[in-house]
Amino acid sequence: MVRILIRAGIRFDEFSELARGVYVESAIRDGLDHASSLTRARVSVVTGVTRQQVGYYIDNDGALPSASPTLASVLVEVLQKWHTDPQFVGPYGIPLELEFEASSGRSFRSLVSMVDAKVSAGILLEELLRVGSVTYSGEKHFRAVSRYFMMPEPMSPQQIEYFGNTLTRLAKTLEFNMNPQNSEKRLERFVIADRGLPAEVLPQFATYARDRTSEFLLDLDNWLTPYSKSEDADPSPRIPTGVNVFLYVDPPADQTPLHSLIQPGDEPIPRKK
Numbered sequence: 337m338v339r340i341l342i343r344a345g346i347r348f349d350e351f352s353e354l355a356r357g358v359y360v361e362s363a364i365r366d367g368l369d370h371a372s373s374l375t376r377a378r379v380s381v382v383t384g385v386t387r388q389q390v391g392y393y394i395d396n397d398g399a400l401p402s403a404s405p406t407l408a409s410v411l412v413e414v415l416q417k418w419h420t421d422p423q424f425v426g427p428y429g430i431p432l433e434l435e436f437e438a439s440s441g442r443s444f445r446s447l448v449s450m451v452d453a454k455v456s457a458g459i460l461l462e463e464l465l466r467v468g469s470v471t472y473s474g475e476k477h478f479r480a481v482s483r484y485f486m487m488p489e490p491m492s493p494q495q496i497e498y499f500g501n502t503l504t505r506l507a508k509t510l511e512f513n514m515n516p517q518n519s520e521k522r523l524e525r526f527v528i529a530d531r532g533l534p535a536e537v538l539p540q541f542a543t544y545a546r547d548r549t550s551e552f553l554l555d556l557d558n559w560l561t562p563y564s565k566s567e568d569a570d571p572s573p574r575i576p577t578g579v580n581v582f583l584y585v586d587p588p589a590d591q592t593p594l595h596s597l598i599q600p601g602d603e604p605i606p607r608k609k
Contacts, residue, residue: 357400359383360393408494433477
């Protein structure tokens with residue numbers, strides 16, 4: 337996580353200030369070991385945050401900043417409907433080629449309106465073309481070449497949002513399963529190579545896992561499709577739910593002394609006697 341923060345230009349003082357607010361908010365919202373009385377003094381003692389700072393986050397709405405969501409979720413849903421909704425799928429389940437706008441009938445604009453009528457169809461199409469999930473087909477039509485939204489360049493807002501969401505969802509699942517109050521545990525399984533894999537076999541396993549996982553996720557996506565309705569058509573409460581799969585590789589720990597990684601000329605700060 338620290339590597340990503342550094343690449344994103346987030347300094348330690350900025351991170352520590354945000355973390356302090358998260359400590360206060362989590363302690364208040366999630367409770368303090370089921371304490372009978374939730375006071376500012378109690379929050380301060382448990383979190384290690386000063387009473388004055390605890391009061392600041394309590395008394396000032398918006399003191400803990402939150403980022404506005406990107407269009408990634410809308411882009412994903414547009415592609416999903418383009419591949420599954422009967423209005424936009426032809427024979428053998430192949431997505432139909434669409435014009436951007438049509439006087440009547442289906443079009444890319446009408447597809448976007450099904451997902452979110454407030455979003456600009458032009459901006460969405462431009463992004464899908466840029467990342468390669470959609471291509472031109474002739475002068476007026478567009479073809480979906482992928483059911484998945486291909487993430488754009490590294491460290492883009494969509495990449496940062498994806499990183500934060502994925503890390504948060506994994507942490508919440510692990511925390512839920514570690515909570516003794518939850519007798520029913522959430523799905524969290526893994527498979528490992530005993531004693532590791534030979535380096536030359538890793539690409540072969542990565543390809544095999546990617547192919548099998550794509551089939552598995554596609555099957556889950558098809559199962560979820562009937563429940564993908566607009567909020568207007570289905571007023572019942574909706575709970576964000578999904579399954580996330582990833583391949584991990586543990587690199588060897590870097591034991592190189594830090595002083596050997598610093599360029600000459602950076603003199604250590606002398607300590608006061």
